[in-house]
Amino acid sequence: AWAVPSERRGPLTPYTRATADTAGWRWRIPLQHRVGNGYVYSSAHIDDDDARRALLAGLEGEALAEPRQLRFEAGRRDRLWDRNCVAIGLSGGFLEPLESTSIHLIQSGITRLMSLFPDLGFGATEIDEYNRVMLREYEQVRDFIILHYHATKRSDSRFWDQCRTMAIPASLSAKLALWSGKARVFREQGELFTPDGWIAVLLGQGIRPESIDPLAATLPAGESARFMAHVRDMIDKTATAMPTHEDFIARHCAAPPR
């Protein structure tokens, strides 16, 4: 990846934007004094200089520093806990930052270690259980990230062609089949991402289910449409009553001018 801060232009938005690019994706993180920008790319599909140029060309304001390069190889250890040594954070693995999951995985590793904390015997039962649940958690994050890439409709570069046609893990195929059939998404035990998160990406990437959950058809005609209209109305009213992100920050937590 390349990362570079830039001047902020336009209104302050309350979210990070991730935008697909020729060989990966770009992030844009608005802060009070600057915008953090980056391009996460596959070095097998674009060379470093072209990626750097693409990042700089996409900035909305002047770059405030020289771009900084970060190299990583995605993956994790086979065993995160081995005898009296537990790997947490980057020492255990790294998944690319599309869903910003690293700090969550650190927190989760600490919590699970506390709940399975050993005595001086370092029993294999606790160690195996820790490795089982942590590795599954890495796989859940991996599947969710792969979905973003694999579900693309883009065919304008070698990178996206490869993502669209690549083999995917069996666990993700099963999830896609459940969604594509009757719009079902289940949250596994301990999984970070909620069904709402999965549905946002599935629908956002244009994957529509073939039919609805048969239980939904048992509702009286118009009831679910009325319920959804009510939810939309509540969201509209609440959003309209709220100050903008920029106003809120100015009033409550403005950073001192530089």
Ligand SMILES: Cc1cc2nc3c(=O)[nH]c(=O)nc-3n(C[C@H](O)[C@H](O)[C@H](O)COP(=O)(O)OP(=O)(O)OC[C@H]3O[C@@H](n4cnc5c(N)ncnc54)[C@H](O)[C@@H]3O)c2cc1C
């Ligand atoms: C640009 C960027 C944006 C990110 N955004 C997010 C985000 O939004 N959400 C998220 O969850 N994660 C994010 N991450 C990832 C997250 O910040 C890192 O994965 C996390 O900080 C790693 O923590 P760590 O403790 O494992 O490693 P580090 O923070 O790298 O800590 C390792 C420490 O070990 C020290 N050290 C190294 N070698 C030795 C040695 N031999 N002896 C003693 N000490 C040593 C180092 O000096 C360092 O202090 C981002 C990362 C980057 C680069």
